Amino acid sequence: MFYQMNKMKAILIFIAGMMLAGLLKAQVLVKGTVKDNKGRILAGANIAIKDSYDGTMSDSTGSFSFKTTEKGNTLLVASNIGYKTMELPVVLETDSVVISFILKEEINELKAVIITAGSYEASDKKKGTVLKALDIATTAGANADISATIQTLPGAQKVGEQEGLFIRGGSAEEAKIIIDGTVVNNFFYSSVPGISQRGRFSPFLFSGTVFSSGGYSALYGQALSSVLSLESLDIPEKSELQVGLSPLFATVGLQQVANNKKSSYGFSYNWTNLAVYQKLVPQAPDFFKVPDFHTADMNYRFKTKKNGVFKIYAYYNSGTLGVRNPSLDSIGLWNAFSLKNQNLFTNLSFRQFLGNGWKINIAASVSYNKDEILTQVQNQQYQAVPITNISVIDQTGFSLNANQWMLQGRVVVDKRFGAINTIRFGAEVWNNADSSRFQSMNGLFPSSVNDFYKAGFAEADLYITNELAFRPGVRIEHSSLLNKMNVAPRAALSYKLGKNSQVTVDYGIFYQTPERRYLINQPPVNFLRADHYILTYQHISSSYTFRVQAFYKDYLSLLKTSNSFPTTVSNNGLGYAKGVELFWRDKKTFKNFDYWISYSYLDTKRDYNNYTALVQPTFAATHSGSVVLKKFWVKNMFGVNWSYNWSTGRPYFNPNRSPKDFLVDRTIGYSSNNFSLNWLPKIGKANAVVVLGVNNVFNERQIFGYNYSGRLRDTNGDLIRSEINPPADRSFFLGIFLSWGVDRSQQNINNNL
Amino acid sequence: MKKILMAFALFATLGLNAQSKYESAMQNGLSKMKESKTPDEMSAVASFFERVGDAEKTQWLPYYYAARNYTIAAFMNPASDKDKVAEKVNELITKAEAIENNNAEIFCLKQQVAVMQLVVDPMSRWQSYGAIAAEAIAKAKAIDPNNPRPYLLEGQYLMNVPEAFGGGKSVAKKLFEKSVELFGNFKPASVLHPSWGKEQAEQLLAACQ
Numbered sequence: 001m002f003y004q005m006n007k008m009k010a011i012l013i014f015i016a017g018m019m020l021a022g023l024l025k026a027q028v029l030v031k032g033t034v035k036d037n038k039g040r041i042l043a044g045a046n047i048a049i050k051d052s053y054d055g056t057m058s059d060s061t062g063s064f065s066f067k068t069t070e071k072g073n074t075l076l077v078a079s080n081i082g083y084k085t086m087e088l089p090v091v092l093e094t095d096s097v098v099i100s101f102i103l104k105e106e107i108n109e110l111k112a113v114i115i116t117a118g119s120y121e122a123s124d125k126k127k128g129t130v131l132k133a134l135d136i137a138t139t140a141g142a143n144a145d146i147s148a149t150i151q152t153l154p155g156a157q158k159v160g161e162q163e164g165l166f167i168r169g170g171s172a173e174e175a176k177i178i179i180d181g182t183v184v185n186n187f188f189y190s191s192v193p194g195i196s197q198r199g200r201f202s203p204f205l206f207s208g209t210v211f212s213s214g215g216y217s218a219l220y221g222q223a224l225s226s227v228l229s230l231e232s233l234d235i236p237e238k239s240e241l242q243v244g245l246s247p248l249f250a251t252v253g254l255q256q257v258a259n260n261k262k263s264s265y266g267f268s269y270n271w272t273n274l275a276v277y278q279k280l281v282p283q284a285p286d287f288f289k290v291p292d293f294h295t296a297d298m299n300y301r302f303k304t305k306k307n308g309v310f311k312i313y314a315y316y317n318s319g320t321l322g323v324r325n326p327s328l329d330s331i332g333l334w335n336a337f338s339l340k341n342q343n344l345f346t347n348l349s350f351r352q353f354l355g356n357g358w359k360i361n362i363a364a365s366v367s368y369n370k371d372e373i374l375t376q377v378q379n380q381q382y383q384a385v386p387i388t389n390i391s392v393i394d395q396t397g398f399s400l401n402a403n404q405w406m407l408q409g410r411v412v413v414d415k416r417f418g419a420i421n422t423i424r425f426g427a428e429v430w431n432n433a434d435s436s437r438f439q440s441m442n443g444l445f446p447s448s449v450n451d452f453y454k455a456g457f458a459e460a461d462l463y464i465t466n467e468l469a470f471r472p473g474v475r476i477e478h479s480s481l482l483n484k485m486n487v488a489p490r491a492a493l494s495y496k497l498g499k500n501s502q503v504t505v506d507y508g509i510f511y512q513t514p515e516r517r518y519l520i521n522q523p524p525v526n527f528l529r530a531d532h533y534i535l536t537y538q539h540i541s542s543s544y545t546f547r548v549q550a551f552y553k554d555y556l557s558l559l560k561t562s563n564s565f566p567t568t569v570s571n572n573g574l575g576y577a578k579g580v581e582l583f584w585r586d587k588k589t590f591k592n593f594d595y596w597i598s599y600s601y602l603d604t605k606r607d608y609n610n611y612t613a614l615v616q617p618t619f620a621a622t623h624s625g626s627v628v629l630k631k632f633w634v635k636n637m638f639g640v641n642w643s644y645n646w647s648t649g650r651p652y653f654n655p656n657r658s659p660k661d662f663l664v665d666r667t668i669g670y671s672s673n674n675f676s677l678n679w680l681p682k683i684g685k686a687n688a689v690v691v692l693g694v695n696n697v698f699n700e701r702q703i704f705g706y707n708y709s710g711r712l713r714d715t716n717g718d719l720i721r722s723e724i725n726p727p728a729d730r731s732f733f734l735g736i737f738l739s740w741g742v743d744r745s746q747q748n749i750n751n752n753l
Numbered sequence: 754m755k756k757i758l759m760a761f762a763l764f765a766t767l768g769l770n771a772q773s774k775y776e777s778a779m780q781n782g783l784s785k786m787k788e789s790k791t792p793d794e795m796s797a798v799a800s801f802f803e804r805v806g807d808a809e810k811t812q813w814l815p816y817y818y819a820a821r822n823y824t825i826a827a828f829m830n831p832a833s834d835k836d837k838v839a840e841k842v843n844e845l846i847t848k849a850e851a852i853e854n855n856n857a858e859i860f861c862l863k864q865q866v867a868v869m870q871l872v873v874d875p876m877s878r879w880q881s882y883g884a885i886a887a888e889a890i891a892k893a894k895a896i897d898p899n900n901p902r903p904y905l906l907e908g909q910y911l912m913n914v915p916e917a918f919g920g921g922k923s924v925a926k927k928l929f930e931k932s933v934e935l936f937g938n939f940k941p942a943s944v945l946h947p948s949w950g951k952e953q954a955e956q957l958l959a960a961c962q
Contacts, residue, residue: 044796048804053778055804057797077807081841237884 028092031065032099034058034078042103045080050087068092082106107419107463136203138630140641141674141695143733146209147188147199150228151645152626154549154581154598155213158645159619160670160704161724163188163197166619167213168553169577169604170225173515174530178220178229179206180311180349182365182408183430189293190341190371192323194704194724195285200295200317200343206230213581214551215506215534218459218473218490219412219424224512224530224555232349234309235264235301239741242268246735247276263302270295272319283727288382289322289338308352315345324378328709328722329393333377333385340372357416361426365408373400387441392710398440405433418463425458434516447520451481451513459490467496479513479527486511486527500541506534514559518569526571529557543588545596553577558608575606575614592632599625615663618705621647621670637680646671652705656718667705673697676733686738693733702726778805779814779945786822792833795826806848813853814945817862820845824865839870857897858947863889864906886910901935902947904928905954912957926961929954 034045041062048055054068055077071092076099079085083103090097135149142148147165151158157166164172177187179201189197203209208231216227236255244251253268272293297315304310322338349363376384376397387394412426435448459473473490490508497503511527519525531554538547558573585596601623607614616622624647632639649666657664676693696702706721714720782801789795799822806815820842827838843866849859864886871882893903908928914920932954941948 046800046803048807051808053774053801053805053808055800057800081837081844 027067027069028071028094029065029067029096030054030076030090030092030099031063031096032101033061033063034080034101034103035062036083036103036105042080042083045078045083045101045103047101048077049090049092050075050077078103105466107466132209133203133206137691138639138641138676138678139628140643140676140693141645141672142643143198143693143695144203144691145198146201146203146206146228146230149203150211152596152598152628152643153211153213154547154583154600155226156211157600157602157619157621157624158647158670159650160196160702160726161194162619163191163199165226165228167226168551168579169575169602169606169617169620170530170553171617171619174223174225174512176220176223176227178227179345180230180232180313180347181361181363181410181412182347182349183222183406184345185367185404185406185432186343186345186369189319190339190343190369192321192339193337194325194707195323195727200315200345201230205232205313207233213549214553215490215492215508215532217471218457218475218488218508219426221455221457221475221477221488221510222453222512224510224528225553232299232311232313232347234311235261235303236266239264240739241741242737242739244270244735244737246733247280248272248274248733248735261303263300265298265300267296267298277732281728281730281732284725285323285325285727286334287321287323288336289320291319291321293317293319304352306353306355308350310350311348313345313347315343317341317343324382325722327377327393327396328707328720329390329396329711330377330388331712332380333393334379334382335396336374336376336378336382338374338376342368342370344368359414359416361410361412361414363408363410365406367404367406369402369404371400371402373402375399390711394441398438400436400438402436403434405431407431421460421462423458423460425456427454427456429454432516436517449481449516449520451479451516453480453513454478469494473508477511477527481516481519482513482526483524484526486529501537501539504534504536504538506532506536508532514569518559518561522569525559525569526557528555528559528571528573530555544586545583547581547583549581551577551579551581553604555606555608558606560608561610563610573606573608573611575604575608575617577602577604577620579603592634594630594632596628597626599623612659612662616651618651618653618663621650623648624670639678641676641678643674644672645674650705653708654706655708667703668701670702670704671700672702673700683738686740688739689737691733691735691737695731695733696726696729699729702729775805775809775812776945779818782815782818783945786818789822792826792830795822795829799823799826803845806845811852813849813856813859816845816849816852817858817947820849820862821865824862824869827869835869835873839866842866855896857893857900857903860889860893860896861900861902861906864893864903864910868910899935899939901932901939901954902950904932904935905950905957908932908954908957912961922961926958929958929961933958 034042034047036042043058043060043062045058046055047058047064047066049068049070052068052070054066054070056064056066058064073089073091075087076090077085077087078101080103082105084106086101086103088099088101090099136142136146137144139149139152142152147163150156150165155168159166162172165175165177166172167175177184187201188199191197210229212227214226220227220229236257239257240255242253249270249272251268251270253266255264255266257264273290274287275290278287278290295315295317297313299311299313301309301311318341320340322336324334324336327333327335345365345367347363347365349361351359351361353359377393379385384397408428408430410426410428412424415423417423430453432451432453433448436446438445455475455477457473457475459471462470464470471492475488475490476485477488478485488509488511492504492506494502494504508531510530510532514525514528532551534549534551536547536549538545553576555573555575557571558575560570560573562568579600579602581601582599583596587594602620603622604616604620605614606617627644629642630639647670649669651663652665652667653663654665672695674693674695675697676691679690681688681690702725704724706723708719708721712720782798782805785801786798789798799819802815802819802822806812806819809815823838823842823845827833827835842862846859846862846866853859867882867886867889871878871886890903890907893900908925911920911928912922912925916923932950936951936954
């Protein structure tokens with residue numbers, strides 16, 4: 001009984017104890033609101049009593065409430081991604097406590113406004129990318145040529161008879177192309193009169209492409225219009241062997257990645273010969289020497305400790321071609337042009353993190369180009385004609401041997417500070433040495449010119465808030481050839497309007513040394529100069545990109561050549577370009593269907609070189625645009641691509657006009673529809689990519705300009721002319737690429753997940 | 754005797770309370786997790802686990818479940834800002850790893866976050882996030898070869914990849930089979946340790962037949 005009593009008591013005490021414990025935990029109601037420093041409601045913020053389990057999340061109105069058994073002096077913690085965590089002291093004793101939090105935003109890379117500096121950036125490092133290697137390979141009409149794809153973006157003009165980037169009323173010389181920090185002097189295959197040439201480099205060499213149509217960073221210079229910056233791949237994912245076959249070329253390449261993925265090397269060889277192609281697709285000009293090119297390249301890359309990367313790339317190409325057209329100066333004669341070219345480009349780059357937010361980029365490059373050009377007037381038997389004493393005919397024949405050496409070195413140092421602010425500064429030196437021998441009936445003209453160019457630059461990315469960023473920059477340059485110095489300030493101000501939209505204002509002064517060939521034995525001239533003013537609105541989300549840009553470019557100094565002989569040059573040229581550009585790209589609305597549309601309006605005039613008035617230059621069209629469509633069927637691994645490019649007519653020189661009507665004539669508008677398909681089957685163990693492309697599907701008539709006779713006249717007394725057309729109305733591409741060892745098509749599936 | 758009993762009773766009550774506070778909170782959280790149907794409910798559970806983790810400081814499981822629930826909530830809500838959630842989840846993963854280094858379950862989380870971010874913009878992200886996901890699964894398998902969940906997650910990912918590219922149902926099927934087989938012998942280290950996935954693996958395997 002006693003025992004029972006005790007047991008009862010024990011149970012009672014136990015219950016009492018439980019109740020006591022419960023009593024001690026009398027609850028307090030904690031409630032309040034969470035907002036940011038701009039008064040915006042923050043939903044989903046975490047609220048907790050420090051070091052306890054009690055708390056809650058704020059609801060969609062930014063308010064919260066929860067009950068707690070904690071007592072006394074405690075801290076209430078509010079946290080939310082993108083905001084600084086805040087702790088407030090609270091005393092928990094009465095029935096309820098009301099607390100309001102005002103959280104401060106953290107400056108954050110994902111959230112912050114993007115400093116665009118007017119560029120189209122394409123890498124997977126940042127959001128809102130526009131063009132990637134695969135995009136370039138699958139753009140109909142571009143034939144996997146980087147610059148041809150860039151011509152489908154606003155601001156870039158298609159000029160059918162000449163290679164190069166013609167940006168916003170700028171000539172091809174005003175754009176620089178950069179690989180891993182160093183300038184590529186001969187990015188395109190050497191010029192052939194009337195026939196636009198491709199770029200030398202495959203888009204698959206590069207992981208990032210930044211195309212700036214103006215207002216570019218102070219890190220670059222010597223381009224009045226634009227900079228295209230290409231960043232090569234680091235270590236590839238896997239080793240692979242690649243073989244490519246086509247009626248146009250054969251290629252073989254090997255890429256070997258070390259097991260630890262810390263280093264890789266590779267080389268490739270390509271032989272391009274158009275003999276078969278030109279038999280299948282007749283060409284208008286007579287290619288008496290079929291274009292024949294040999295290309296070899298190699299690379300070596302390794303990772304250093306602390307995530308640094310060291311890369312060497314070397315490229316060598318040699319090629320020959322010969323082409324002839326009927327002479328306009330004498331019926332029955334031919335004008336023949338032949339070219340032998342050798343080109344070398346090497347680049348060495350190294351980047352290393354030094355800790356504490358410091359990073360260093362070092363780059364060096366050696367490049368060499370040799371052109372041997374021979375033009376000849378030939379008779380019906382394709383023999384060189386002797387002196388005719390008709391000067392326009394006799395002066396057509398000449399030979400030119402031109403050598404160009406370029407050495408470059410560059411160092412850029414980055415320092416990150418604060419949340420995401422960055423300061424960059426550095427210096428570069430270039431040495432250009434050109435020599436040439438020009439031989440014509442007037443004699444032999446050897447020449448050589450050497451320029452030692454030095455530049456120092458600095459810029460900073462300053463994020464004042466997540467919404468507002470400022471990028472001031474300055475570049476100081478000196479050219480030994482001009483013996484002049486310049487100071488070029490640049491600035492960009494970006495303001496974020498909404499989650500995905502922002503406006504940017506860019507300003508900058510851009511200098512460029514005149515083309516060296518004009519500076520031989522000339523009185524001193526100064527740098528050429530253009531000032532850029534750009535206003536951009538853009539809306540970029542993962543599904544679409546919309547961009548409007550308005551720009552004004554003031555050419556304050558261009559090179560002007562005198563009409564007298566010998567020619568003298570001055571800085572008296574000038575001009576302007578202004579316009580509006582639109583770009584729309586949508587990858588999401590239709591499944592596995594990607595398209596972009598671009599439109600450019602350009603109003604530009606210039607008086608430069610031998611122009612006799614301030615006029616619209618031959619390489620500028622007033623309106624131009626592109627529509628690019630890509631549809632991919634994942635199940636069949638099959639893609640169909642279409643592109644449509646058009647522009648209004650461009651001015652051409654007509655010697656039948658009086659001199660005051662200089663460049664008043666316009667060619668017909670340009671229009672081209674292009675089609676390509678790509679199929680990615682598995683052939684044995686190899687992943688294959690089969691590409692078929694047809695350019696100018698509808699055989700549209702394309703006239704890029706006219707060549708005029710120097711002496712023959714028609715019945716109206718006008719000098720006769722011939723059209724400058726593409727070598728064939730329609731052009732074709734067929735190629736099969738096989739790769740072993742790596743799942744190349746992995747790219748495609750993942751693209752279409 | 755009375756006093757002793759009383760003291761014992763008091764001690765037992767308080768002691769029991771103190772000892773089970775973490776475990777009962779976790780049990781509570783796990784059962785709430787099972788009941789959660791909407792993304793908001795999942796996030797609420799996640800924030801609960803996060804608070805437990807922050808209070809405990811030496812337990813990785815609260816962070817693990819917080820990360821897992823935030824991830825599931827984001828997958829369930831198409832309108833959610835996946836990059837923002839990923840930032841949060843990665844923060845929680847870092848906290849969990851500081852306590853429990855080299856754990857297969859945490860590497861499984863890493864794969865899920867990477868896949869979540871990949872889906873935002875597959876075209877430009879497959880290269881970076883696809884590699885992170887693959888690496889995380891490989892690591893998880895290496896650390897704990899008998900864990901069925903890495904195989905389940907890998908199968909789930911590859912199931913959506915076309916056959917021509919090394920994915921597809923037949924490839925996924927093998928992984929699900931392996932996962933189901935491992936689930937047969939799998940015993941979680943405690944009732945609180947991750948044990949999910951068996952039903953899912955069986956269902957997916959059935960879907961591959």
